[in-house]
Amino acid sequence: MAYSTFAAIDIGSSCMEMVIYEISRDSGIKKIDHIRHIFELGKSTYETREVDFEDVEKMCDILYGFSEIMKDYCIDDYRAFATSALREAKNAIRVLDRIKVRTGIDVEILSNSEQRFIIYKALAAGSDKFNRIIEKSTALVDVGAGSTQVSLFDNGTLVTTQNVKLGAVRISNMMSTLSQNIVNYVDIMREYIDNDMVTLNELFLKSRKINNVIFVGDCVPYYARMKVFFDGGEYTTRNKFKDFFDKIYHKSIEQIAEFMKLQENEAKLILPSAMVYMRMLDFTQAEDIWMPQVTLCDGMAVEHAQKTKKFELKHDFNADILAAAKNISQRYSIRGEHVSLVEKNSLLIFDSIKKYHGLSSRERFLLEIASILHDCGQYINMLNPEQCSYSIIMSTEIIGLSHKEREIIANVVKYNTMVFDADDALWSFDKKDYLTIAKLTAILRLSNALDRGHRQKFKDIDVNVENNKLVITAHTFEDITLEKSYFMERVDFFEEVYGLKPVIRRKR
Numbered sequence: 001m002a003y004s005t006f007a008a009i010d011i012g013s014s015c016m017e018m019v020i021y022e023i024s025r026d027s028g029i030k031k032i033d034h035i036r037h038i039f040e041l042g043k044s045t046y047e048t049r050e051v052d053f054e055d056v057e058k059m060c061d062i063l064y065g066f067s068e069i070m071k072d073y074c075i076d077d078y079r080a081f082a083t084s085a086l087r088e089a090k091n092a093i094r095v096l097d098r099i100k101v102r103t104g105i106d107v108e109i110l111s112n113s114e115q116r117f118i119i120y121k122a123l124a125a126g127s128d129k130f131n132r133i134i135e136k137s138t139a140l141v142d143v144g145a146g147s148t149q150v151s152l153f154d155n156g157t158l159v160t161t162q163n164v165k166l167g168a169v170r171i172s173n174m175m176s177t178l179s180q181n182i183v184n185y186v187d188i189m190r191e192y193i194d195n196d197m198v199t200l201n202e203l204f205l206k207s208r209k210i211n212n213v214i215f216v217g218d219c220v221p222y223y224a225r226m227k228v229f230f231d232g233g234e235y236t237t238r239n240k241f242k243d244f245f246d247k248i249y250h251k252s253i254e255q256i257a258e259f260m261k262l263q264e265n266e267a268k269l270i271l272p273s274a275m276v277y278m279r280m281l282d283f284t285q286a287e288d289i290w291m292p293q294v295t296l297c298d299g300m301a302v303e304h305a306q307k308t309k310k311f312e313l314k315h316d317f318n319a320d321i322l323a324a325a326k327n328i329s330q331r332y333s334i335r336g337e338h339v340s341l342v343e344k345n346s347l348l349i350f351d352s353i354k355k356y357h358g359l360s361s362r363e364r365f366l367l368e369i370a371s372i373l374h375d376c377g378q379y380i381n382m383l384n385p386e387q388c389s390y391s392i393i394m395s396t397e398i399i400g401l402s403h404k405e406r407e408i409i410a411n412v413v414k415y416n417t418m419v420f421d422a423d424d425a426l427w428s429f430d431k432k433d434y435l436t437i438a439k440l441t442a443i444l445r446l447s448n449a450l451d452r453g454h455r456q457k458f459k460d461i462d463v464n465v466e467n468n469k470l471v472i473t474a475h476t477f478e479d480i481t482l483e484k485s486y487f488m489e490r491v492d493f494f495e496e497v498y499g500l501k502p503v504i505r506r507k508r
Contacts, residue, residue: 472505
């Protein structure tokens, strides 16, 4: 049986860990070793926005040790990811260079959405439980070190996701400025948490009936040790979680450490994370809780197994992304029939000129999302919708899209109506991404022009390439003067990008 060994390295905010996996098509993903070092990187970076020299050196020492272990295991491949502590550090680029020089390890900094998506993959890969649970309205609550991600699912797909800066380490850091001996210590913690959680509830949770909650995060494995409260480690109920929470609510860090058999630097994260989970239960009224012990490292192994064709995920993540995009579109009151037609025509044009654009199915998917979101800025400002659309897309996380992909979509939407290269923003992209934006923008401009009046006059079109022309045959009996005029304004850019001159032919 052919298998490969893979190492996943997570440079977190409260610890650094490496997990070694054996991966094969027959046996799947098997964890064979786990090395973990408590290292509170987030303690300083969340406050100073920099990683100091001592922490850089300690990080390098740990990573060098990881590299030696990888040699012992004859690792075939590895990935090393850093999360919010390095993501928020102003000197992150210099730190990564220092790590590379001293240890030989290439570390990548994940955006928040990329980090959550990898954990989400680990969750979906574990079993069919995930797909079964999210058929009913479900809240996935991922309490990390620096922030909490709340993702809502219904009918098997993602509805919306929101991030709040309420991570266990961040809350612990804030509370460390207070004495645990003050009478209202936990009340102040709750007040601090509720500042964001109440807003989240008012905007996204209050109007929904949540049947289930899924808790994931760094502290979940610690909860699982408490068999009295958590049956079998994975499943529990609202009442049992509340009983656990009540037990730790007024305990000091030292008392929690003794109660749960933890080190104090682990114990200090228990109450902050448990309080976030408890507030979610208060807001959702869900009775059933699933607490799978999945980690970022597990998700990294899943991604590697996918990449090497040794594992397939059953869950349709693209459907989640599209559903999230459509929910954003609805939130900003974009006219549904117009959006659907622009989406349909954009994909039809894309498919008709495959040999001219050389783009992949992933770029086709990005075009689909751009088509769905192309008018969202109108809700904010009808005089400057392109810049508003750009800001909305860049400010709204869509789990499953990388930060770069979100930038591509935002720029395609922006230059749908704005003069291409009107500012210097595009010059920060490399040649490949710049051309991708240009090619997708040219297509979106044409498809949007075909419904300029938002009256869906061209419900059916045929697209063909003939003699260096992109011939769009429109089936309609209506007056298309407006659409034709707007279309002709978009012709030159498309011809410049593809070398094809778009023309409209009317067929009654």
